[in-house]
Amino acid sequence: MATLYGLGLGPGDPELLTLKALNVLKRVPVIAYPAPDTGESFARRIAAPHLPGGQIEIAIRTPMIPGRYPANDVYDRYGAEIAEHLEGGRDVAVLCQGDPFFYGSFMYVFQRFADKCAVEVVPGVSSLGACAAAAGRPLASRNQVLTILPATLPEDDLAARLKGSDSVAIVKVGRHLEKVRRVLDSLSLTNRARYIERATLAEERVLPLDRVSEGEAPYFSMILVSGPDGRIL
Amino acid sequence: MATLYGLGLGPGDPELLTLKALNVLKRVPVIAYPAPDTGESFARRIAAPHLPGGQIEIAIRTPMIPGRYPANDVYDRYGAEIAEHLEGGRDVAVLCQGDPFFYGSFMYVFQRFADKCAVEVVPGVSSLGACAAAAGRPLASRNQVLTILPATLPEDDLAARLKGSDSVAIVKVGRHLEKVRRVLDSLSLTNRARYIERATLAEERVLPLDRVSEGEAPYFSMILVSGPDGRIL
Numbered sequence: 483m484a485t486l487y488g489l490g491l492g493p494g495d496p497e498l499l500t501l502k503a504l505n506v507l508k509r510v511p512v513i514a515y516p517a518p519d520t521g522e523s524f525a526r527r528i529a530a531p532h533l534p535g536g537q538i539e540i541a542i543r544t545p546m547i548p549g550r551y552p553a554n555d556v557y558d559r560y561g562a563e564i565a566e567h568l569e570g571g572r573d574v575a576v577l578c579q580g581d582p583f584f585y586g587s588f589m590y591v592f593q594r595f596a597d598k599c600a601v602e603v604v605p606g607v608s609s610l611g612a613c614a615a616a617a618g619r620p621l622a623s624r625n626q627v628l629t630i631l632p633a634t635l636p637e638d639d640l641a642a643r644l645k646g647s648d649s650v651a652i653v654k655v656g657r658h659l660e661k662v663r664r665v666l667d668s669l670s671l672t673n674r675a676r677y678i679e680r681a682t683l684a685e686e687r688v689l690p691l692d693r694v695s696e697g698e699a700p701y702f703s704m705i706l707v708s709g710p711d712g713r714i715l
Numbered sequence: 716m717a718t719l720y721g722l723g724l725g726p727g728d729p730e731l732l733t734l735k736a737l738n739v740l741k742r743v744p745v746i747a748y749p750a751p752d753t754g755e756s757f758a759r760r761i762a763a764p765h766l767p768g769g770q771i772e773i774a775i776r777t778p779m780i781p782g783r784y785p786a787n788d789v790y791d792r793y794g795a796e797i798a799e800h801l802e803g804g805r806d807v808a809v810l811c812q813g814d815p816f817f818y819g820s821f822m823y824v825f826q827r828f829a830d831k832c833a834v835e836v837v838p839g840v841s842s843l844g845a846c847a848a849a850a851g852r853p854l855a856s857r858n859q860v861l862t863i864l865p866a867t868l869p870e871d872d873l874a875a876r877l878k879g880s881d882s883v884a885i886v887k888v889g890r891h892l893e894k895v896r897r898v899l900d901s902l903s904l905t906n907r908a909r910y911i912e913r914a915t916l917a918e919e920r921v922l923p924l925d926r927v928s929e930g931e932a933p934y935f936s937m938i939l940v941s942g943p944d945g946r947i948l
Binding site for chain 1: 855
């Protein structure tokens with residue numbers, strides 16, 4: 483069996499690829515990447531300027547249904563396709579936006595191969611560091627606790643967890659923007675919240691939360707909440 | 716005024732530098748880096764294979780006293796030295812192991828220049844993603860909460876925060892190893908804890924926590940605690 487790579491490509495800017503990811507990318511005969519039902523794969527877009535050409539490509543097309551996670555059979559099917567290449571001695575790199583193990587869909591592939599063949603995970607720059615850099619806000623320092631909260635959580639759960647935190651990153655904001663805004667407002671934390679959209683891309687936007695217009699946020703958005711020093715509440 | 720860079724160099728393996736960090740590193744006339752009172756700077760060691768030579772170097776030597784944070788006057792002094800170069804039109808890159816804004820000492824420099832000149836923070840691969848990759852353990856997925864706990868916290872605080880978490884990364888383990896071990900034992904979480912030391916370096920070690928010998932851990936160590944699915948408790 484050949485080697486399966488989980489290749490962290492960073493948050494979006496193709497210059498934020500690591501040298502290691504670049505080397506793997508140029509060497510492997512097969513690349514696979516998550517992609518929506520129709521349209522472009524964000525992971526492939528990050529890798530595009532670096533692809534040598536002539537590689538076999540597997541677009542892992544999963545229906546993006548808000549609030550639903552991809553069905554097992556989708557990953558079983560693509561897993562079988564990947565396995566064929568590995569058994570044939572061809573290394574496969576799964577392209578991952580950000581870091582493969584930070585809320586990445588690579589884990590569905592990883593689960594299927596971890597005990598079966600050599601798997602190498604190449605860590606990447608995560609959206610966390612990228613958003614903090616874009617906002618000019620340290621994530622955490624000294625003995626501060628940093629909490630990563632998916633915006634998908636219920637309102638009362640979000641509120642309870644914000645209360646005990648020093649510094650918070652709310653990920654997967656997307657269609658949960660108004661819910662998150664309500665929670666932060668109710669805790670008087672809006673003035674400490676910074677909204678970051680498409681960090682490191684040309685379209686990057688950084689705004690105080692109260693200047694973000696109503697509605698939905700794009701999938702690639704994050705809200706950082708931090709106090710001037712110590713606990714946020 | 717020239718530009719000040721906070722340059723994330725990744726967790727240790729010089730191949731985990733980003734292309735962007737590499738480009739800045741080769742271009743700037745001045746580099747600065749944290750260093751112990753005597754001996755080698757870890758950040759400079761990561762950058763070493765990539766340095767073009769002939770740059771002005773500022774070793775920010777801060778006494779490493781366990782439990783003490785560097786005194787303001789140390790950073791005031793080095794800040795003045797950095798300011799001189801910036802005022803003279805020379806870009807300065809501060810080398811940061813991992814990511815500059817993830818528990819990095821760069822924030823002490825950042826605070827002094829954020830309002831005075833152009834500051835660009837280049838995010839890097841953090842120890843978080845590196846340790847997860849080394850351990851073969853996803854950090855978080857779906858709607859899981861990820862909590863980053865500094866091992867410097869008091870025992871009861873660590874215990875309380877572990878109880879409410881889905882997935883936990885305990886950073887800055889070092890001389891707090893036995894305290895952390897006691898807390899995890901008392902919560903019957905030892906079997907879910909993985910210990911990672913010097914991730915991505917040749918000396919990397921990954922062990923179940925109960926196989927780590929007693930005493931101190933090195934400064935660059937982390938403990939990941941994750942459940943098979945969902946909450947750890």
